[in-house]
Amino acid sequence: MRAAFARGGAGIGSVEMRHVPVPDPGPGEALVRITAATLNYRDLIMLKGLLPGLTKAPDYVPLSCAAGVVAATGDGVTRVKVGDRVSPLLAQGWIDGPPDPRRMLGASLDGVARPLAVFDAESLLPIPDTLTDQEAATLPCAGLTAYNALFDDQALSSGPLRPGHWVLVQGTGGVAIAALQWAKAVGARVAILSGSDEKLARTAALGADLTINRHATPDWAPAVRRRLGHGIDIVVDVLGAGSLDAAARVLTENGTIAAIGMLDGPFNWGRQSHEGRRIRAVTLGDRARHAAMLAFAARHDVHSIVDAVYDLEQLPDALRHLESGRFFGKIGIQIKEQGERP
Numbered sequence: 001m002r003a004a005f006a007r008g009g010a011g012i013g014s015v016e017m018r019h020v021p022v023p024d025p026g027p028g029e030a031l032v033r034i035t036a037a038t039l040n041y042r043d044l045i046m047l048k049g050l051l052p053g054l055t056k057a058p059d060y061v062p063l064s065c066a067a068g069v070v071a072a073t074g075d076g077v078t079r080v081k082v083g084d085r086v087s088p089l090l091a092q093g094w095i096d097g098p099p100d101p102r103r104m105l106g107a108s109l110d111g112v113a114r115p116l117a118v119f120d121a122e123s124l125l126p127i128p129d130t131l132t133d134q135e136a137a138t139l140p141c142a143g144l145t146a147y148n149a150l151f152d153d154q155a156l157s158s159g160p161l162r163p164g165h166w167v168l169v170q171g172t173g174g175v176a177i178a179a180l181q182w183a184k185a186v187g188a189r190v191a192i193l194s195g196s197d198e199k200l201a202r203t204a205a206l207g208a209d210l211t212i213n214r215h216a217t218p219d220w221a222p223a224v225r226r227r228l229g230h231g232i233d234i235v236v237d238v239l240g241a242g243s244l245d246a247a248a249r250v251l252t253e254n255g256t257i258a259a260i261g262m263l264d265g266p267f268n269w270g271r272q273s274h275e276g277r278r279i280r281a282v283t284l285g286d287r288a289r290h291a292a293m294l295a296f297a298a299r300h301d302v303h304s305i306v307d308a309v310y311d312l313e314q315l316p317d318a319l320r321h322l323e324s325g326r327f328f329g330k331i332g333i334q335i336k337e338q339g340e341r342p
């Protein structure tokens, strides 16, 4: 089969396709025929070495989010069977306790930019019939992180997200649009910041209640408060360092900043209790939360936004599209080559 490989820190230019043998599933593993994958900003972090030391050396298969069909199972596998539609956990083996940094797809472990891959069978989740493979492939990183930010009731001082609560979302990338869609599904209200009026119009069509162009209104926190007459219950913060002060200023007394991203530089955790506001680090989610998210997507018939789809062989073009920021929601990869395995 032809699989993509890259070198951590060596950039998009290091991505190349290579012929490699199809792996066999060992005990407790399943071979999955991957049909769809999606890109995340995380893939650029790995390729550019923005957070060094996370990728397998000397090279690794990039991308972390996929959907496909079980093609074979190893000894002792009971969780899945041949023919099941599944999605792998990005954090392989994260069943309970903390995630293992040595088992991250598309980083410390080879990822999903290939037609066939072996995964730990216990780390596979069945895909609901309401979701296409391409939609399901948007969820293991961006969808799950957004879901975790909004619905981890124990970590939210304002309690479970409910109608009337306000969520603030930054940008219109994968995490942001997933958060918008999850929040609207439960009847919460959403304020969204973007650098593009055209993209803001698309968020309004998805139900965004307040749209603000961050270029036209760089001091957005007081503008949001003025427009609403109150603060925000959950800030889904994908910007990091550059937005902490504004996020703290826009929050209600009881609100929470879900610290997720570093589009504007990593968070300064030395300031965790900034102005007494609650800041919570959100990283993906374990298998139970992933399953809860898939059930939620099915129950509310939520369909992720995939703005453009590339073939696997065009992965460098797809990554440059991601890098440009000129997309809305997600960029997908379709994997048509089925590998040599029968």
Ligand SMILES: NC(=O)c1ccc[n+]([C@@H]2O[C@H](COP(=O)([O-])OP(=O)(O)OC[C@H]3O[C@@H](n4cnc5c(N)ncnc54)[C@H](OP(=O)(O)O)[C@@H]3O)[C@@H](O)[C@H]2O)c1
Pocket: 039, 040, 041, 042, 045, 141, 142, 145, 170, 171, 172, 173, 174, 175, 176, 193, 194, 195, 196, 199, 214, 238, 239, 259, 260, 261, 262, 263, 264, 282, 283, 284, 322, 325, 326, 327, 329
């Ligand atoms: N902790 C975790 O487990 C976890 C999981 C997922 C993601 N993340 C992190 O979350 C962040 C977002 O990831 P993603 O995959 O959703 O990204 P993405 O899809 O690449 O989103 C990019 C969008 O964010 C907006 N944006 C980019 N730079 C910005 C800036 N400096 N200021 C304001 N807005 C900016 C732009 O939207 P507009 O054009 O609309 O302005 C851009 O299109 C990344 O830092 C990623 O590493 C962390």
